[in-house]
Amino acid sequence: MDQKRCAVASKETLMRIFTVPEAPDSTLSKIELEISSNLAGFLNENIAAIEKPLHEIEKDFQSAVIPEDPTFVSAYAQDIMEQLVAHSVHTAAPSFIGHMTSALPHFVLPLSKLMVGLNQNLVKIETSKAFTPLERQVLGMMHHLAYGQDDAFYSKWMHSAKTSLGAFCSGGTVANITALWIARNRLLKADGNFKGIAAEGIVSAMLHYGYKGLAVLVSERGHYSLGKTADLLGIGRDNFVAVKTTDDNKVDIAAMRETAQQLAAKGIKVMAIVAVAGTTETGNIDPLDEMADLSQELNCHFHVDAAWGGATLLSDTYRPLLKGIERADSITIDAHKQMYVPMGAGLVLFKDPAATDAIEHHAEYILRKGSKDLGSHTLEGSRPGMAMLVHACLRVIGRKGYEILIDKGIEKARYFADLIKADDDFELISEPELCLLTYRYVPKQIKQKIAQADEQTRLDIFASLNRFTASMQKRQREAGRSFVSRTRLTPAQYAHQPTVVFRVVLANPLTSESILQEILAEQKALAKTDPVFKKFLSKYMD
Amino acid sequence: MDQKRCAVASKETLMRIFTVPEAPDSTLSKIELEISSNLAGFLNENIAAIEKPLHEIEKDFQSAVIPEDPTFVSAYAQDIMEQLVAHSVHTAAPSFIGHMTSALPHFVLPLSKLMVGLNQNLVKIETSKAFTPLERQVLGMMHHLAYGQDDAFYSKWMHSAKTSLGAFCSGGTVANITALWIARNRLLKADGNFKGIAAEGIVSAMLHYGYKGLAVLVSERGHYSLGKTADLLGIGRDNFVAVKTTDDNKVDIAAMRETAQQLAAKGIKVMAIVAVAGTTETGNIDPLDEMADLSQELNCHFHVDAAWGGATLLSDTYRPLLKGIERADSITIDAHKQMYVPMGAGLVLFKDPAATDAIEHHAEYILRKGSKDLGSHTLEGSRPGMAMLVHACLRVIGRKGYEILIDKGIEKARYFADLIKADDDFELISEPELCLLTYRYVPKQIKQKIAQADEQTRLDIFASLNRFTASMQKRQREAGRSFVSRTRLTPAQYAHQPTVVFRVVLANPLTSESILQEILAEQKALAKTDPVFKKFLSKYMD
Incomplete structure (x- = not known):
């Protein structure tokens, strides 16, 4: 050495x-x-x-x-x-619009250093003291944002030893797992001789309640963490049922109801339905009020995965898009997405402060009964004081500040959608409901070819377009000037054929309109030199 | 406002x-x-x-x-x-010896700021690029530390897209959950028409394999996160069986074997046995080699929860205490405990690089098949780049540096144990095997009283001592000069009666011998003014 x-x-x-x-x-x-x-x-x-x-x-x-x-x-x-x-990866670059991670406010840097230097462990008061009430306040504020209960409610519950208005976690995945864990345990609670699923496990629970299985329903646009949750909780991925969406990428409520009925006929109990607000791939929000109604019909838990879109509640302008969220039993929101907090700040909120009773646990050396230790109601154990950074952002940016950020993001997405629609060589695949949209590059002459082609040729062209879109996305990333992500959708306008698309998220306040123009210009230039595209053209455009 | x-x-x-x-x-x-x-x-x-x-x-x-x-x-x-x-809470104070959190090396502060500023998301390469190979290297280094495979092994597997030598996570709890999730899924794998537990859930798995239930065995000193895991995984806390320990707080292997036989007779399959290295409350290490033998007998997964004690592997002096750990199927180690990394750095290691196949998952927009995205093998989704801080500590401190830190901690604990034993007013409850010990304050005259008392009086005195120890621990914490934690044990020397004890962890390199002397002196002084103690004395010592 x-x-x-x-x-x-x-x-x-x-x-x-x-x-x-x-x-x-x-x-x-x-x-x-x-x-x-x-x-x-x-x-x-x-x-x-x-x-x-x-x-x-x-x-x-x-x-x-x-x-x-x-x-x-x-x-x-x-x-x-x-x-x-x-x-x-330059996640903060204004031209890197493919991620849900964007620029950070400057003040979070010195505050992060303070957090690390203090090195608190939020699992218990003995290693976090004032951080515990601070975290409870942040959970209270977010609960109030979503559920809007009155002062008396928060005075009673926010700092109560017995309850939790939510749980901080490392990210949306742990938040979703926590929510569905609670849903499962509340459904299969102690009853007569049965000590409850937490004590006896699923097999005894199924025998006691006479179910043949459990299911969770969500739209086909649901986040992959939900399938992981079904595996982890012992329900099985096959019982985590993806319900088709209508053409606007929102879950088809009629189809969800029908699925639930079919499951019930087989003795399978729907333990929860999950709404997405907004979906990771298209940014759309499921019809929350209708889903709340359906959950009442089915007598099941209603969870909203608003990991990305939940921050929209901070904007009075766009908050109505999430109407019905206040009827959810639990809600996931990631502060490290549209709340501009550094990575590692997820949270889940519970409508009922007693919800966490279903997963409460104790130990001899900490989390003793009656203590206010946060760890008795969380999936994780030792955890850092990330709540401080959320607290700081809520206070320093303020609700009105967030409103401006959210509104600008959505307006920017609309502007970009208009740019795409105005250009003959592009095609908007999904309209932005929030600040996320998908599109692809399909030059004018290819569009004409598609219009004239027979069925088989059309499918061939689509397959080539998919390969080409993937290749172009990769080349753009490698060139390092800008970044859009990609995913595969099944849009109605293409007879639900798998379609590879560019995906952009316009939450970075530093992304300007001229940057968006440049990104389209760069893609046009890239297409001209794309080897996959050249082959494609030579095949179809002779 | x-x-x-x-x-x-x-x-x-x-x-x-x-x-x-x-x-x-x-x-x-x-x-x-x-x-x-x-x-x-x-x-x-x-x-x-x-x-x-x-x-x-x-x-x-x-x-x-x-x-x-x-x-x-x-x-x-x-x-x-x-x-x-x-x-x-001043977790870094040299006189705060009740936590597993201690002082941090200075260089982790600027590095943390760099980590936050870069704001990488380790779920996928697109948002973490070089952080992904860095994290894989840290997992490789820790795997090598525990399992010591040869160069060819690491060249083949460390950066392989198909496998993971481990998983980074927010802490030991998620590490333990991940390990037992894998154990469950590997046991109940796809077989014939059965698609595996991940797909079909526990109920189908039990039917297919003909088990009536699953169990996990661990010593009564096992961490509370394991009970939480049993709940989460659908096994049930009742099937998470605490096996008694011998007088040295190590699991009684004969009792564990017997428990497994009784469960087998009832049709319950032991899916995993968990060894603790060292226990949270007493710092003892289970007999790892014997447990490895037992796991072979039972044909089950062998997990070692070395969240706290795993760092001992870095010391050639004390590494032999963990002999047998290299036979474990999985190992939990928290870098934020004895590796001096800030809060939020847990990890789990897998002996078999293919172990994570059992929990592998994909999505359309990330974690595509064949990608090296770390997120396809982790319980968590989005995660920060904490691996960088572990990498930094391993490089800057070096193995020999860690050896000095580990050795000094254990020597300090032995010194403190000697101080306690030399003082008539204290009583050592558990000897330090690593740098953790427990003790309590029992003044000489009370010891004499106990020796002479009848059975009922003895129990009364013990109950009073428990109240008094708890009260004193709280008052010492409130006074703010020093901090010891407390727990409740059932030591053999007190006929396995519940006994409240002080618990100290001597990992802080800045804790000096004179600080330890002062802590005992402070406790003696506190006892003199303790209201519970006064009542106690007046009751028994007239």
Whole structure:
């Protein structure tokens, strides 16, 4: 190993690591200063524009042996700038509109450092003290945003030891799992000799209640985490039933009702229906009020997965799109999506403060009965104080500030949809209901060809278009100037054929209209040099 | 609302939040500078020593209404310094020896800021690029630490798209859940017409395989997250069987074998046995080799919950204590415990790189088949780049550096045990095997009283001692100079009667021998003024 890089392990050098901060002129301090004074500049300068292939990046992360000797912090900092930071993803770039992750407000950086320095563990009061009431307040605020109960309700429940208005978690997946775990346990609760599913498990529960199985219904646009949840909870992915959507990508309520009836006839109990608000792939919101009605009919739990779209509640302008959410038994919202909080801040809200009774647990050394320890009602155990960053954003941005951000995002998506529709070489696949839309590149002459083609040729062209769209999306990403993501939909206008599309999410406040124009221009230019597209043209356009 | 504190929401002020960093002389920048230049000083000065009662703290977190208007960052920073930071817990203080959280190395602070600024999402390569190979390398290094496979193994599997050597997660609870989820799904795999538990659920699985139920066996000292796991996975807490321990707090293998036989006779399949290395409450390590043998006998999954003790593998001196861990099918290790990484860094390792096949999942827009996206093998979805901080600690501290830290912790615990044993007014309840021990305050005259008392009086005294120990622990915490935690054990020396004890974890490198002496002195002084103790004395010592 290089001698200059290699420190000597001794008690004294170790004590220094724990007691002496980096010197102001050290490599790491300089990096930090750059981040503090100009994050966007730092990211622009240090993240390489041109994509390095993954197998090349992997060469820097080959050894599976933990180095015996220490490395100087400066040497390490140098290494990760070159090997890691340079080849990370510029998620905050205004032209990277394919993710749900966007720019962060500057103040979250010093606050994150404060959070890490305090190193609280939110599982219990003994390791988090004031962070516990703070987290409960954030849950209360989000609960109020969704359910709008009165002051008396929050005075009674927000800081109550017995209940939780929600649970913070690392992200929307754990939030969805928690919600459906509660739904399952409330349905199959203790009854007579039966001690409840939490104690006895599913098999006994099915025997006691006389069900042959459990099912969860959601639209075919539901997030993949729900299938994972069905597996984890022992229900099985086959009993997590995807119901078709109408042409606007919203669940077909009649089809959902029919599915529930068919399941009931087979002795399978629908334990929950899940609404999506908005879907990951098209940004649409299921008809929440109708689903609330259906859940009453079916006497089942009603969960809304608003991981991405939930922040829309902060805008009085667009809040009506989520009407009916206040009737949900539980709601997932990710603060690290449209609330501009750094990664790792999901939450689930419960209409009924006693909902978490169904998953309550205790231990001898913490989470004792009657304590206000948050950990007795969460899936996770030890957790960091991320609630502080949500608290900070709610206070510093304020509801009105969020309203502006949400409204601008949706307006920007409409502007982009108009740009796409006005251009003969593009095709809008899904209209933006929130700030998300899908489209693809189909040059005018191909459109004409499709219109004239017979059925088989049409299908051939569609298949080629799919390959081409995927290839173009990859090339655009590799070029490093901009990024749109892609997914595969089954749009009505293409007879529900699998259709690969570009997908954009316009939540970054720094994305300008001119950037959107440039992205379309770049795609047109890319198409001209795309090998898949050339083959395609030569095949169909001779 | 106070006009000075209240900003106006406008597109321009919002753009500023996203583009203009805090000024160097702003409140938040000053706070950050203090943290950077002297974290310990910052924590000592800003965290109030005297405990404010929780109901008082809650007054600052009462409103459930999200403020309409924005707040200036400086005003917010001021507020949280007074309301939150002042009443948080000084987890890094060398005299706070009750937690598994201790001091952090300084370099993790600027690195955390870099991590937050980059805001990568490790669920997929498109939002994490080089962070994905980095995380795979860290998993590889930890796998090598535990299982020590050869170079060829890691070249083949570490960066393979099809497999995972482990999974990063927010903490040990998710790690344990992931391990047992895999154990369940591998046992009840697809077979003939049966599509596997992941697809069909537990009920079908039980019918197909002819089991009446599933069970998980662990010692009575197992972590509470395992009961939660049994609930979540649909097995039921009653089928999560706590097996008694021998006098050294290690699981009684004969009793575990017998339990397994009794369950088998009832048609219940033991799907996994879980070893603890070391237990949360006493720090002891189960006999791993014998448990590995037993798991072979029972043909079941062998999981080791080494959330806390796993870091001991980094010390060549004490590594032999974990002999047999290399035979485990899966291992949980929390880097945020004895590896000095900030909160939020758990991981689970799998002996067999194909283990995660049992929980593999895909989606249309990410985690496509053949991709190297980490998210297709994790319980969580979106996740931050915490792996970078583990990577940094492994490189900067090095294996030898960790060895020194681990060894010093264990030696310190032995020193403290000797102090306790040398003092007539204390009683060591559990010897330190790692750096954790339990004890209580029992003044000499009470010890004599116990020795002479009849059975009923003895039980009465024990009950009083329990109340007194709990009261003293609380008062010591409230006084704010030091902190020990408490739990309730059933030690052999007290005929397995419930016994409340002080519990200390000596991982903080800054905890000195003189601090340990002071803690005992403080406890003696506290006892003299303890109201419960006074009542106690007056009752038994007239």
